[in-house]
Amino acid sequence: MIELGTSESLKAKKKTRAEIPKNLEPMLKPKSVAIIGASRVPGKVGNVILQNYLSAGYSGELYPVNKNADEVLGIRAYRSILDIKQQIDLAVIAIPALGVPEVLEECGKKKVKSAIVVSGGFAEVGEIVLQEKIIEIAKKHNIAMLGPNCLGVMDTRSRVDTLFLPSYKISKPQIGGVSFVSQSGAIGSTVLDVVSGEGFGLSKFISYGNAAYIDEVDILNYLMHDDETKVIVLYIEGIKRGKEFVEIARKITKVKPVVVLKAGRTSAGSSAAHSHTAALAGNYEVYEAIFRQFGFTIAEDISDMIYYAKIFDAEIEPKGNRIAVVTNGGGLGVITADDIGSSRYLKMSAFSVETRRALKSAMPGIVNIANPLDLAGDADDKRYESALTAIGKDAETDMILAIVLFQTPGADSKVAAELIKLKDSLEKPMVVISIGAEYTEMHKKMMESAGLPVYDSPEAAVKSFEALLRYAEYRSRFEK
Amino acid sequence: MDMLDYMQGKKLLDKYGIKSVESKYVHSYQEAVGFAGRDSIAIKAISGRAIHKSKAGLVVLDVKGADEIQVAYRKLAERAVKFAPYKLLAQKMSKNGVEVIIGGNTDKQFGKMLLVGLGGIYVETLKDTALRMCPIEKYDAQEMLAQLKTNSIVTHNGAATDMLVDLLLRINKMFVSSSIQEFDFNPVIVRENDYEIVDIRILK
The missing domain is CATH 3.40.50.261 (Succinyl-CoA synthetase domains)
Structure with a gap:
């Protein structure tokens, strides 16, 4: 194993980030990419990578490198990376393992800033010497090298995508x-x-x-x-x-x-x-x-x-662990309350007198004022709005779990739209639980794309609230 | 790794203000009787060749008075022969309490690690333990105890929690400032306002 001990990381600390040899910036935000092993044969790794770059809409310069071709996928190809005149930020290497050291050495000569070796056939199959060899070359030439034996990187903003997975899959x-x-x-x-x-x-x-x-x-x-x-x-x-x-x-x-x-x-x-x-x-x-x-x-x-x-x-800032549950399905409300009750970190909130009064006057007679608050199967957007607005002001509640079962007669797109609207006006964090197939999925997408997290089980929502709280608690130690 | 002599281990604990049960090596049953006085004692055969003293029959608990002690002493000495070299250790019996394990290990990547959990015979069946990398801080010690499923058994109440947090911090200090590689304090008998380490096993 190669020793990358403390002395090196200490040295790295003294440099600014741009100078650190193992900086990933040129790999994730490259202005120019060479794809070494860009094959003309559809389905070959190097071919898929180039195809993906093209279809992802990468806006930098692309240079296919292929020993035997002058053109790949309609782009001019080069026999060697050394034939390219322009500066290369990233070389994606997708050739058989044995050829990698030579190609990487050429990248070094070309002063390529970073390289991704997608090829397998190194330490993972016992070829340790071959792996040591490419580490040595990367170190010698200060190439930030990722891999080998990896899928590489994807950056949704720079549209870099070295994954050799056909886009239809x-x-x-x-x-x-x-x-x-x-x-x-x-x-x-x-x-x-x-x-x-x-x-x-x-x-x-x-x-x-x-x-x-x-x-x-x-x-x-x-x-x-x-x-x-x-x-x-x-x-x-x-x-x-x-x-x-x-x-x-x-x-x-x-x-x-x-x-x-x-x-x-x-x-x-x-x-x-x-x-x-x-x-x-x-x-x-x-x-x-x-x-x-x-x-x-x-x-x-x-x-x-x-x-x-x-x-x-969702960047929710939890203020505490008392949870209010609002539901249009009584059973699921009870199951959720059970999950919260058995959590070591969360508890069901007890509504204040004012909240109970506000709910009493806003809800129809069939709604029993309690937590979980069962709005009943005919609950529509208006009922959700008045219930959540009242609970949003409750001094005894820190976070809200809104359950919407879209199978019920009252729940439709208006309810989803109402929750999206309330997300920003409520003073408390809220997440949604919705369980169901296509109709539900559609509304889940609606709400989530508006930044409202939707979970498909009470357990998932409760776990997530726990994770959120525990992390907030951890961080609060350092803010005191 | 070598096992540290029991009484030397006890001395080390004393130095860090860590309480362990009153103990003494005995070389004859008369000496054991003298050590016991009016109290009940336990006698243990200590050998580097036996990790599970009780499983190997090398522990006699709760004996009192010259006759009982004499019988126990002889029986133990006989059983211990096949684990020679051995020493016989007499200890005052600890009052009832919850058995807790506190231990340390040296991980080859992350260094010294500290462990706490429900101890005694439950260690291996329940495996309810919490682990942290050394050095630990007060917060870590609190979190370790809070993390245990058996938290309410181990700590009884707030006072016991504070006491165990303090104990963990002392043990942490002892561990990081010594050449100890590995240790088991098992059991540590924990009562509402008091604790006592009953068995010490330290490897350097």
């Missing part, structure tokens, strides 16, 4: 504030596809594969300073530089939320432990401890990652 997320970092390419592309169906948007996607040179520490360091990134979502299998990771972890959560999913929860602790403690403090437990200690939000599965990203992206 994966939906691309909209522009937003969530940056997603994944060691695994497969998890990465799956989550990207799922995210595209959610209301929140993506800032950057970074798949870093073998982490031979640029690793999670460098990526977190970049994203911490990146103004386009509001929320970081991280999928990792392992951490290479423990001490440096702790250093960045300590800083980053003071600035923005980080959601993490760590694989390998079931891996056994050391069986030859000398003590109970050593047996209990296994690999996953240690990672979990570090994440908790430094305010990361731990996701247990992919759904959790999406839930938490959504609530953090």
Whole structure:
């Protein structure tokens, strides 16, 4: 393993960000991109990457590099990167592993600022020497190198997209504030596809594969300073530089939320432990401890990652843990109240006398004034409006969960529109729970695209509120 | 890694104001009787070759008076032979309380880690423990206790919480300022206003 110890990160600290060799800026915001291995054969990795660049509408200069072609997809191609006269910010390398050192060396000569090696066939299949070789070349020439064995990057604003996934197979997320970092390419592309169906948007996607040179520490360091990134979502299998990771972890959560999913929860602790403690403090437990200690939000599965990203992206500032539930379905209100009641961090609010009075006069006789507040199946936009306006003023409530079951006779697009309107006028944070198929999905999209988070189960909403509160509590330590 | 002698470990704890149960090596049953006085004692055979003292039958609990102590002493000495070299440790019996584990381990990436959880025989069955990287702060200690599912059992009340937070911080200090690699304090007997470490196992 290559040592990228403290001395190097200390040196890096003294430099400004633009000078740090492992800066990701030229990779995510390149003015010019060379695609090495841009094939003329449809379906080949290099061909798909070039095609994706073209269809994503990347506005910088594109230079296909192909040993045997003068033109690829209608663009002039070059035999070698050295034949290109202009400065290259990013080289995407998609050729068989054995040829990578030579090509990377050429990139060095060309003074290319960054490179993404998408090719596999390195340390992940035991080719450690080959991997060491490309690390050496990257270091020698100060090339910020990502990979090998990775999907590369996507930036929704600069429209850089090195993912070699045909566009008909994966939906691309909209522009937003969530940056997603994944060691695994497969998890990465799956989550990207799922995210595209959610209301929140993506800032950057970074798949870093073998982490031979640029690793999670460098990526977190970049994203911490990146103004386009509001929320970081991280999928990792392992951490290479423990001490440096702790250093960045300590800083980053003071600035923005980080959601993490760590694989390998079931891996056994050391069986030859000398003590109970050593047996209990296994690999996953240690990672979990570090994440908790430094305010990361731990996701247990992919759904959790999406839930938490959504609530953090909504930039809600929780004022407390007392929740009011408003519903047009009694049963779901009770289930939600149960979830809140059994949470260690949340509780159901008890409406003040004034709120009860206001609700009493605004609600029809069939509505029992209690929390959860069951507006009944015929509740329309007006009933939601008067109930939520009254609860919005309640001094005993901190956050609101509005349940809308669109299957009921009263709930239609007007209710969704009303909630969107109320989102900004209410003094309290609100999220919505809606469960259902197409008609519901349509309204979910409506509300989410207006910045109102919608969850498809009480459990998901409650978990997300918990995550929000716990992170706020963590941060409040440093604001005192 | 070598195991630190029990009484040396106890001395180290004393230095950091960490309370552990009154203990003494005994070399004859008469010596054990003298140490016990009117109290009940436990006698343990300590050997580097046995991690689970009670499973190996190397612990006799709650014996009192010359006759009982003599019988227990002989029985234990017989069983301990196959774990030689060993020493016999007499300890005053601790009053009832909740058994808690506090331990430390050195992770190859993140360094010293501190652990707390429900202890005694439940350690391995419930695995309800909280872990943090050292050094920990007061907030971390509070969070560790709050994180336990058995929090209400471990801490009883607010006073016990404060006491355990203080204890965790003392142990943290001892751990980070020494060459200790790994340790188990299990059990730590926790009562409403009081605690006592009953078993010390330190590896350097």
